[in-house]
Amino acid sequence: MRCRMDSAAASIEHQHVVFEDGLALECGVTLPHLVVAYRTYGRLNGQRSNAVLICHALTGDQYVAETHPVTGKPGWWDMVVGPDLPIDTDRYFVICANVLGGCMGSTGPRSPRNGIDGPPWGTDFPPITIRDMVHAQKLLIDHLGIERLFAVIGGSMGGMQALDWAAAYPDAVFAAVPIATAAYHSAQNIAFSEVGRQAIFADPDWQHGRYWETGKVPARGLAVARMAAHITYLSEHALTRKFGRRLRAKPSGGSGLSLFGDTFEVESYLQHQGSTFVRRFDANSYLTITRAMDFFDLAAEYGDLSQAFAGSHTRFCLVSFSSDWLFPTAESRAIAGALNRAAANVSFVEIPSDKGHDAFLLDEPDFHRTLAGFLAGCAERAGLQS
């Protein structure tokens, strides 16, 4: 699976804003030049009070509710964001930015180091944190003239950002919806991240991150990383229901036993997940962003998780899914407990689902009703016109 970087993907022009003053990162380095690529849906009202920031997950991007420019597929949350949908674009002004460190237009390892042209940062890109991502989004929100976000919403790593927004800018977040997430990355999650990184490092086409020099990208390593991660996004039940032990094709004649090839349907599915992923994602971005997730630990940063939300007036709605074993319900419950200790306004819903972590991206009517209902209640409190 050696392949050249898709030049079409790398050369797409994304809507963006440039911050010439750059961004001071938590690691101590200052990025001299910051690009934030973003998309918006709906219209900002006259009071600038109806803005909803959506934070995407590890491998998501800003193309939330429209055809993706690289894959041609529908937006990753087009079931949730749109007219008359839970995040109603007739009512809210929806913003989603590609995260710092990403590969869909925002500054990241694929960006030119000097900010203009020249070779990419590659693995010289500084280590970043969830807080750094939030800081970059805050610059965008300021640029758009929005003082207070009506809501910050995100699943998985997007949920980490939603929590971090509420901790860093309590007065700028009226409501926060952290979904299928945790206040820190667990040892098991760090372990899965590390397997993915080691798979990328092991691919000789990675070339210590300088793969632009040959134009060969570490497609095999990145595909293995994606395959391993993808298992963790599904529940055992979902895998069994979708594939069970079904064989892909009975070989004509013979015993049906073979060492190679995608004998079982689940293998073929995983291989497909791996190979399509490498067409749209940058390996160095994957390394950088998984590291940012590993570093995330709000409780450690504030001494105690409740301290992260001390005095907060933000309205929180925590959502978990019963079969999510990557960010299990217990993690959301721990956040709810900390918010209660901080006397914050919090509701917490565990959605019964057998779809695993990925449930937040899928057709889960209970989840969608919860989200729509919570936002409608908050809109009333915030005095938003319906």
Place this chain on the structure above:
Amino acid sequence: MRCRMDSAAASIEHQHVVFEDGLALECGVTLPHLVVAYRTYGRLNGQRSNAVLICHALTGDQYVAETHPVTGKPGWWDMVVGPDLPIDTDRYFVICANVLGGCMGSTGPRSPRNGIDGPPWGTDFPPITIRDMVHAQKLLIDHLGIERLFAVIGGSMGGMQALDWAAAYPDAVFAAVPIATAAYHSAQNIAFSEVGRQAIFADPDWQHGRYWETGKVPARGLAVARMAAHITYLSEHALTRKFGRRLRAKPSGGSGLSLFGDTFEVESYLQHQGSTFVRRFDANSYLTITRAMDFFDLAAEYGDLSQAFAGSHTRFCLVSFSSDWLFPTAESRAIAGALNRAAANVSFVEIPSDKGHDAFLLDEPDFHRTLAGFLAGCAERAGLQS
């Protein structure tokens, strides 16, 4: 991590027996020459009625209760097998064979194709099944002059073999102890297997399995496979207790953030697991044996799982561990249900443990007491002298 195959490991002489008539495999191929490497502990009694066959797991081998000739470490079950231990070598004659397809002396992908010398089978080694492994062990048991095994015992893939022994040779198995296992490999387990195989395939040093030609082994790919698998052997709780989010070393100065290196202790641990594994294990064996596990599906073979044990007089003791998510308790319960439907003699114990799948290899006094007690009861029934 490029390294040459450890010639010391490959050239070790293992105790073995040669079957010149070979072995007809389920795939239709006949291996013209079969070597079964094995170790024994204790003494066979005059009635030849005290033999216990131990079946090892995916990456185990026949060095159950003695120093391993490659790693120099204690035997993998030295807490369980020995004088006055649960499998008491003062009482039982313990046999363990390296599985067919393995790399510690039994015929496998590393063996010469012509049975004598010349190039190894490599990936031309035929696809094998758990039943093929059992057939090879049966030849060894016959060779040792044993008509009926007092017990067949194994964990994980060893448990699959124990189940398969009881199904294939009900009259030759007085008691069976399948531990932390299942009657089939689940979609999730196949998926994890496939990630490991793809990691090996992705390593250019694998060279389509012909790595003996250059002497370079696919160490990086095999290490990634082992790392991914190793996470599944532990519980989240065990990982958290052992490592949590502890940092390996605080870098002197700086923010402590870095993209590379084993920042967290759990990363360093996994990397160590990966790199030590490749010194003792053959990549093509890993491919062959994981495939054999994927093919395993006793119910499919017999139409219904209870049919696999119809009329059986074997005494079964099924053991699962509460925190094992690779072979969860539900899988053992399903086997117990099938054995009940077959009116077989079965006891089933779930051991409370937070150590995950690996618990069967670790210091779990409840498990050891269960095993010792079950064997003692069976010994009385079998009329074995204590």
